[in-house]
Amino acid sequence: MMRKLQLELPLNQTQKVRFERSMERLQLLSSTTNNSVIVADSINEDAFLLKGHGTSEVDGELLATVCGVVVHVDKLVYVRTLRAKYKPEVYDVVVGRVIEVSQSFWRVELNSTQDGVLKLSSTNMSDAVQKRKRSVDELNMRDIIVEDDVVCAEVGCIHRDGRLELKALSHKYGKLDNGELLKVDPYLVKKSMNHFHYLESLGIDLILGRNGFIWVGEHAQVKDPNQNTGNEKSYTPLETRQSILRIGNAIRVLSNLGFTMTLEVIMETVKLSNTDNIDVHDMLGSEFHVLVAENEAERRR
Amino acid sequence: MEYVNPEGLRLDGRRFNEMRQIVAEVGVVSKADGSAVFEMGNTKVIAAVYGPREIQNKSLQKKNDHALVLCEYSMAQFSTGDRRRQKFDRRSTELSLVIRQTMEACILTELLPHSQIDIFLQVLQADGGTRSACINAATLALADAGIPMRDLAVSCSAGYLNSTPLLDLNYVEDSAGGTDVTVGILPKLDKVTLLQMDAKLPMETFETVFALASEGCKAIAERIREVLQENTKQLEYRRAA
Numbered sequence: 001m002m003r004k005l006q007l008e009l010p011l012n013q014t015q016k017v018r019f020e021r022s023m024e025r026l027q028l029l030s031s032t033t034n035n036s037v038i039v040a041d042s043i044n045e046d047a048f049l050l051k052g053h054g055t056s057e058v059d060g061e062l063l064a065t066v067c068g069v070v071v072h073v074d075k076l077v078y079v080r081t082l083r084a085k086y087k088p089e090v091y092d093v094v095v096g097r098v099i100e101v102s103q104s105f106w107r108v109e110l111n112s113t114q115d116g117v118l119k120l121s122s123t124n125m126s127d128a129v130q131k132r133k134r135s136v137d138e139l140n141m142r143d144i145i146v147e148d149d150v151v152c153a154e155v156g157c158i159h160r161d162g163r164l165e166l167k168a169l170s171h172k173y174g175k176l177d178n179g180e181l182l183k184v185d186p187y188l189v190k191k192s193m194n195h196f197h198y199l200e201s202l203g204i205d206l207i208l209g210r211n212g213f214i215w216v217g218e219h220a221q222v223k224d225p226n227q228n229t230g231n232e233k234s235y236t237p238l239e240t241r242q243s244i245l246r247i248g249n250a251i252r253v254l255s256n257l258g259f260t261m262t263l264e265v266i267m268e269t270v271k272l273s274n275t276d277n278i279d280v281h282d283m284l285g286s287e288f289h290v291l292v293a294e295n296e297a298e299r300r301r
Numbered sequence: 302m303e304y305v306n307p308e309g310l311r312l313d314g315r316r317f318n319e320m321r322q323i324v325a326e327v328g329v330v331s332k333a334d335g336s337a338v339f340e341m342g343n344t345k346v347i348a349a350v351y352g353p354r355e356i357q358n359k360s361l362q363k364k365n366d367h368a369l370v371l372c373e374y375s376m377a378q379f380s381t382g383d384r385r386r387q388k389f390d391r392r393s394t395e396l397s398l399v400i401r402q403t404m405e406a407c408i409l410t411e412l413l414p415h416s417q418i419d420i421f422l423q424v425l426q427a428d429g430g431t432r433s434a435c436i437n438a439a440t441l442a443l444a445d446a447g448i449p450m451r452d453l454a455v456s457c458s459a460g461y462l463n464s465t466p467l468l469d470l471n472y473v474e475d476s477a478g479g480t481d482v483t484v485g486i487l488p489k490l491d492k493v494t495l496l497q498m499d500a501k502l503p504m505e506t507f508e509t510v511f512a513l514a515s516e517g518c519k520a521i522a523e524r525i526r527e528v529l530q531e532n533t534k535q536l537e538y539r540r541a542a
Contacts, residue, residue, distance in 0.1 A: 023539075026538055026539060027538045029538075029541075030537065030538035030541045031541070036530065036533045036534050036537055037533075038444065038526060038529040038530055038533055039444050039450050039452065039453050039529070040450075040451070040452040040453055040487075040488075040489040040490075054449065056409070056451070058451075058490065063452075063489065065409060065449035065450055065451070066444075066447055066448070066449050066450075067444050067445075067447070067529055067532070067533045068447075068533065069533075069537055081447045082447065082533065082536045082537065082540070083334075083335070083445060083446065083447050083536065084446070084447025084448075085334070085352075085353060085354075085447065113353045113354070113413055113415075113416045114354075114355050114415055114416060115355045161366070161414050161415055162413075162414055162415055162416070163415070187540065188540065257539060258535075258536055258539035258540055259539060259540065260540055260541075
């Protein structure tokens, strides 16, 4: 994730001009920049307001404790942070990487203040019926999920000290195979009705984790629990792999430019790269970044 | 040696109450959660903040319901005129501790229990005032990482040479043998978080030098605020959909 675009990518003179112009248009279209605050800025308040996250009251004055945008919702005023760690909420869909296999639970890295804990009892194994986990299951945990695997889960409960418990009870959660994990800033992934997207024409699953981890992979068939799933490694066709990389690079470009990730924006970026016949590895070059910026300025109008 | 000539100009042409040129930038280390580069004249410092994240070494955790703040100050071996022999010496350890205490007082650690915040400071070019530049860079990096803070911690140094208080000493003026007073303040709350001095000063002179350093801190605070406001606005209008 790079934010100083001008430093990392060499833009020639015309590209600079085009880029600046697109940024100016985006700035004009945006309406919330007047509410942005930084640390220790004072926030206008009425006496009736509830003071939420990112604020603190000092000597009767309300100060911001983080850099962000002030949001008023009914009687609540809070500061929405931009670049901060993921703040978990119950029922959020998250994607994470397993960093440790412990006794009866897995520790999952989530780009949050603390790591997530996925208990064995909160997972669905190959059986259709949720059976009581015996000690044998604990010893066989490594057969299901090992370190460095990518898993998809739901935030189960958040303890008072910040400890996070994950649940992977339905079939759509669990270990993710044959794909790519991308890390973006959490503020770019908004909460929506559906975080699981199945792109039928490409045969690809796209999971937008609320913690900023995005999974792009070959579509996982929902395994019939009665069938015996053999352990053969399946072969992902070349076209699917290229599509996975194209979508992955589109997400990288959008993250570099700081645009919100939604399915529409990602697919539009992929379409843009296809129509302009841009090679997958050229997508990370300066020209494509400028094109995407211009396209976004057009789209938001 | 004459550090302030009869017209009131210093060795680099500044007046007694003029600071060196400040260049500040946010978001320079892409892998870090927050990062910043801060330059005061020729002194150049880079700060990278990782956190809040899971505590790596549980034995270091002293207060259970507060975040653990770790700070590491190091000077690159090419940062001074002669290539430095050791990267970590006693001075680096002392400065790590001092900066850690300053930043810890400013971060709202009770909002982030069971977590760890790592601040890494690397001096790329040393020309006097490195600890002030480090504190300013750390403040920018922490704000960039979205870590809640009471206020922006800013720092500046001032000295006393040729019977004149001088703001923002460079290396030559610092090694002249006069006093060097480093002040760190929280500008909005108007509190002092760091006060260090070497050598001796009479009380009235100290008060003048301290006041001068505080003025310098306020000017730096303005600059830092500009950089953060610009950065926040830019992130917001890019994101807004």
